[in-house]
Amino acid sequence: MTKTLKAVGIALLVVLALAAVGCRTKKTPAPVTAPPVATETAPPVVAPPPTRVEPPVDFVKPEPAVTEEVLPSDIDELNRVAQQRGYIQDAFFAFDESTLSADAQSALTNSANWLKKNSSYGLLIEGHCDERGTEQYNLALGDRRANTAKEYLQTLGIDASRLRTVSYGEERPFDAGHDESAWAKNRRDHLVIIGK
Amino acid sequence: MKISKFILPLLAALFATALSAQTQIQTTIDPSKATNVIRIAIPFPQLQASLDAQQINAIFFAPLTRDVAQSGIFAIAPMPPNVPATPDLLKRINAMYLLAVSAHMEEQDYVIEGRLIDTTGATQLGKRYRGPAGALTKIAHTMANDLVRMVNGKPGIFLSQIAFASDRDGAWEIYLMDWDGGNQRRITNHNRLSILPSWSPDSERMVYTSFSRNASDMYIINRRGGGLMRIHTGLGLNTSARFSPVSNEIAFVGSINGNPDIYVIKDNGSGLRRLTTSPSIESTPEWSPNGRQICFTSGRSGSPQIYVMDAEGTNVRRISFDEGQWNDDARFSPDGESLAYTSRVNGRFQIRITNIVTGESRIVAGEGSNEQPTWSPDGRWIAFQSNRSGKWQVYRMRVDGTDLMPLTFNAENKEPDWSKKPE
Numbered sequence: 001m002t003k004t005l006k007a008v009g010i011a012l013l014v015v016l017a018l019a020a021v022g023c024r025t026k027k028t029p030a031p032v033t034a035p036p037v038a039t040e041t042a043p044p045v046v047a048p049p050p051t052r053v054e055p056p057v058d059f060v061k062p063e064p065a066v067t068e069e070v071l072p073s074d075i076d077e078l079n080r081v082a083q084q085r086g087y088i089q090d091a092f093f094a095f096d097e098s099t100l101s102a103d104a105q106s107a108l109t110n111s112a113n114w115l116k117k118n119s120s121y122g123l124l125i126e127g128h129c130d131e132r133g134t135e136q137y138n139l140a141l142g143d144r145r146a147n148t149a150k151e152y153l154q155t156l157g158i159d160a161s162r163l164r165t166v167s168y169g170e171e172r173p174f175d176a177g178h179d180e181s182a183w184a185k186n187r188r189d190h191l192v193i194i195g196k
Numbered sequence: 197m198k199i200s201k202f203i204l205p206l207l208a209a210l211f212a213t214a215l216s217a218q219t220q221i222q223t224t225i226d227p228s229k230a231t232n233v234i235r236i237a238i239p240f241p242q243l244q245a246s247l248d249a250q251q252i253n254a255i256f257f258a259p260l261t262r263d264v265a266q267s268g269i270f271a272i273a274p275m276p277p278n279v280p281a282t283p284d285l286l287k288r289i290n291a292m293y294l295l296a297v298s299a300h301m302e303e304q305d306y307v308i309e310g311r312l313i314d315t316t317g318a319t320q321l322g323k324r325y326r327g328p329a330g331a332l333t334k335i336a337h338t339m340a341n342d343l344v345r346m347v348n349g350k351p352g353i354f355l356s357q358i359a360f361a362s363d364r365d366g367a368w369e370i371y372l373m374d375w376d377g378g379n380q381r382r383i384t385n386h387n388r389l390s391i392l393p394s395w396s397p398d399s400e401r402m403v404y405t406s407f408s409r410n411a412s413d414m415y416i417i418n419r420r421g422g423g424l425m426r427i428h429t430g431l432g433l434n435t436s437a438r439f440s441p442v443s444n445e446i447a448f449v450g451s452i453n454g455n456p457d458i459y460v461i462k463d464n465g466s467g468l469r470r471l472t473t474s475p476s477i478e479s480t481p482e483w484s485p486n487g488r489q490i491c492f493t494s495g496r497s498g499s500p501q502i503y504v505m506d507a508e509g510t511n512v513r514r515i516s517f518d519e520g521q522w523n524d525d526a527r528f529s530p531d532g533e534s535l536a537y538t539s540r541v542n543g544r545f546q547i548r549i550t551n552i553v554t555g556e557s558r559i560v561a562g563e564g565s566n567e568q569p570t571w572s573p574d575g576r577w578i579a580f581q582s583n584r585s586g587k588w589q590v591y592r593m594r595v596d597g598t599d600l601m602p603l604t605f606n607a608e609n610k611e612p613d614w615s616k617k618p619e
Binding site for chain 1: 368389391392407410411412432433435436449451453454455456477478479480493495499500522524525538545567568610611
């Protein structure tokens with residue numbers, strides 16, 4: 001009985017330790033917020049000379065892990081990586097609709113966060129439709145879809161100068177199938193990272 | 197030499213019978229108009245001995261007899277083989293005319309002579325055409341046009357051209373073909389999505405949309421592939437561009453901040469005017485033949501429906517009323533009285549023809565989805581795109597749905613636009 005308890009305890013410890021490590025590597029550093037602008041100038045504070053205090057060796061904390069990532073310089077590769085890791089996410093629509101669902105909003109919010117951190121890039125928003133409508137009307141519908149996303153990204157703080165739109169209507173389906181699963185994939189704003 | 201002289205007329209006669217039999221089957225004549233149809237005998241041409249009968253048949257005689265058989269004005273009277281076409285024979289086969297054709301070479305050119313002979317033996321029309329081998333099919337269409345003009349006062353449509361988009365060479369580009377699907381050739385070279393061609397009123401130029409700059413832009417090009425220019429509108433979309441039939445204006449769909457509306461701009465990029473201001477989607481404009489009205493598609497009622505307005509954007513009235521359904525691609529008939537458009541029926545798109553004066557409406561049903569109708573210049577035919585074969589192809593049918601035939605076979609083809617001038 002005690003052996004089992006011990007085993008469980010060790011297992012728990014291992015799990016917790018792993019979880020801690022996992023958290024550390026996954027976490028990205030919190031965004032640096034600009035200090036609030038002081039309305040009155042405070043009197044200059046003269047800092048006392050620093051006193052060197054050696055912490056006990058046992059309590060030295062490990063440096064926080066910093067994950068570095070070199071973004072691919074090739075824009076197509078960058079797009080592939082960004083889509084794969086979910087930095088940039090396409091927004092999907094219902095049939096003959098151009099309003100953003102909760103899922104579409106969250107995809108765009110996620111994409112906006114990446115854009116904020118990577119200010120040297122802009123976004124081409126491609127509006128796409130499924131094949132069930134007519135070509136010419138769908139070109140107009142795709143334009144509306146692309147611009148709905150553009151407006152939403154602007155409300156999230158992305159400058160309009162970084163955002164371009166184009167409508168492909170039903171001309172470039174992502175899935176060539178002719179069923180609802182294909183159509184659902186084809187009704188989307190496809191986000192493409194571009195140089196600013 | 198003697199043998200070939202003997203064999204050639206024999207071959208010619210064989211071809212003639214085979215062809216006239218074939219064209220007989222293809223011809224469908226509206227019974228109410230059957231009495232107006234003129235029976236004509238067209239024996240295989242008398243050829244200079246050096247000429248290749250098989251080649252002359254393929255690039256000259258077959259297109260000539262197809263044109264005449266499908267003119268709606270003539271019916272080809274089958275000729276018994278190896279019997280000289282005398283006025284007496286014409287009477288026996290109940291034909292009013294004999295078209296006697298001969299072909300010979302002069303230097304590098306073919307010379308085609310045609311004589312239209314009536315039952316008294318008198319020549320009603322005599323004409324000589326000359327051109328290189330590459331022009332023989334055009335000579336056939338020209339001769340058929342001349343025959344129709346003689347009877348009808350108006351030329352046939354056999355030299356009209358159909359513009360369309362195809363992905364046969366990779367990216368979608370703009371192509372042209374003759375009215376019967378012959379002579380298909382590529383006009384644009386963007387190597388990027390290029391779609392929705394529209395003919396100028398003189399049938400010399402086309403306006404279309406290309407995505408060659410990661411944006412959709414309006415371009416003009418001439419029918420030989422030269423004179424390419426981009427029209428800068430300052431708006432988004434620039435799709436569904438349509439040349440006015442009477443002026444140098446182009447109607448198109450422009451967009452500001454995701455609100456697609458109907459605009460007009462001159463072909464030199466000046467004089468931008470906005471015709472619709474609804475917050476809904478407006479799309480797919482087309483001018484009436486006199487340029488005074490524009491039909492278009494709008495989602496203002498909650499689903500895409502067809503509307504007509506004056507060319508100034510005033511006096512908007514709704515044409516299609518099947519609520520909850522989807523209508524688009526409206527095109528005025530050459531007489532301005534009817535609209536052909538794409539209408540969703542039981543989940544599939546069909547061509548609908550609605551008389552906007554009487555309100556009378558009918559569907560020309562077919563397999564698969566059938567979209568983007570375009571009228572022939574004489575209003576007797578409609579070309580459209582259908583996916584009935586599993587791929588988009590361009591088809592042609594009479595306005596009543598008969599005499600249906602595919603015009604394209606290679607890869608995918610869509611968005612036909614028939615030139616407005618018959619010649």
